[in-house]
Amino acid sequence: MRMYDIINNKKNNKVLTKEEICFFVDGYVKNEIPDYQVSALLMAICLNDINLDEIFYLTEAMINSGDTIDLSNIDGITIDKHSTGGVGDKTSLSLLPMLAACGLKGSKMSGRGLGHTGGTLDKLEAIDGFNINISDMQASDIINENNFIICGQTLNLVPADKKLYALRDVTATVDNIGLIASSIMSKKIASGAKNIVLDVKLGSGAFMKNLESAVKLSETMVNIGERFGKNIRAIITNMDEPLGKAVGNSIEVIEAIETLKGNGPNDFESLCIFLCANLLEMTGIASSLENGEQIAKEIIDSKKALNRFEKFVELQNGDSKVVNDYSLFKQAKYKADVLSLNTGYVHAINAEMIGKAALVAGAGREKKEDNIDYSAGIMINKKVNDKVKDGDVLATIYTDNQNKIEEIKAQILNAFKISEEKNHNAKLIYGIVTKDGFIPYKN
16 A cells, blocks of 8 residues: 555545555554655645545544543543633633532543633643643542543543644644544544533634534534444534633633632633533433533532532642632733723624734743743623723733733724624524534524
């Protein structure tokens, strides 16, 4: 078998066999096939696409390129959650303690932020002493004690995906649904959980910009999960404005904690409750989504989820006193309000622009080796459909970069669209995708 023939087959729009896909993935991981040939194949895939069988075989080959996690020693129902990424998306920090308080067990491997989207690990490392590097034995002990962990990827999980994604990123071959789906699902399957919920973001701050592509990606990932024997569904949610009000690192952790105290922003709290309800229904703990939402609300009201979060920080060597004393987080040197220049209603907030403004403030990194400022960020004061007057505070900037404040203000003002009428099309949840297809959701 030759890589040349595999490239030629896909260039001529032929369906690749399992053997061909395994050959190229295995050869690339072993450095037996050069970047330029894999780049050619990836471009042929982007131009001619790949079908569900090819996506499944690619996912399988990437899983088999490294280690997998065995959760058989975890006593209970195992769950996992994945978000396709966005601005202000700190969902794991609130959702996993909620699920843990309901008796479900999760091992969440997260990543760092790059560009305008934040990373869960960066947010957690805003807590003094927090340890993201957990060994297999430690992970099992922590999960059995507190029902969940959030950590970095310590094993050699899916090395093929890491290598392929780095190549896709520099060859304009990222935006293919089959490649996206196999990348996400290879890591989810390798992580070992039986029950998986996918939060697929749609909007200005997300990779998927329209409902059609979000549904197609969701259906593809659900199909892969089903073929691997997983209990899986996808929820398509709004990223046309930042999720919640906080965009940064420490301020997002604070917002997640406040949500567990029952004081979270409406959109963020509602999303956490809805995602929790779906996993509760999927695992049989709840008899319906409505019953699941009721259980989730009770878990917040009782402070059981908050207690799980506090224990989680303690078990991973963080300073759990931050739960009740936010002054323990690093504080920004400068604070500046962004004032509205118009009167009306907030029609839209471009999430990507807000994310890029937070990046300038110091909350993110443009390159993987860049340092970030845990105290930097943007607090949104007005959300979509809120009424504003000329001079009202739209947002507050937290930064150590005084010379960047005017630039950040301009970016934030450009992100806000003020109109005379409310945005009647705004919604938090677009729908649910199961093995039976897309089901629109009435907000």
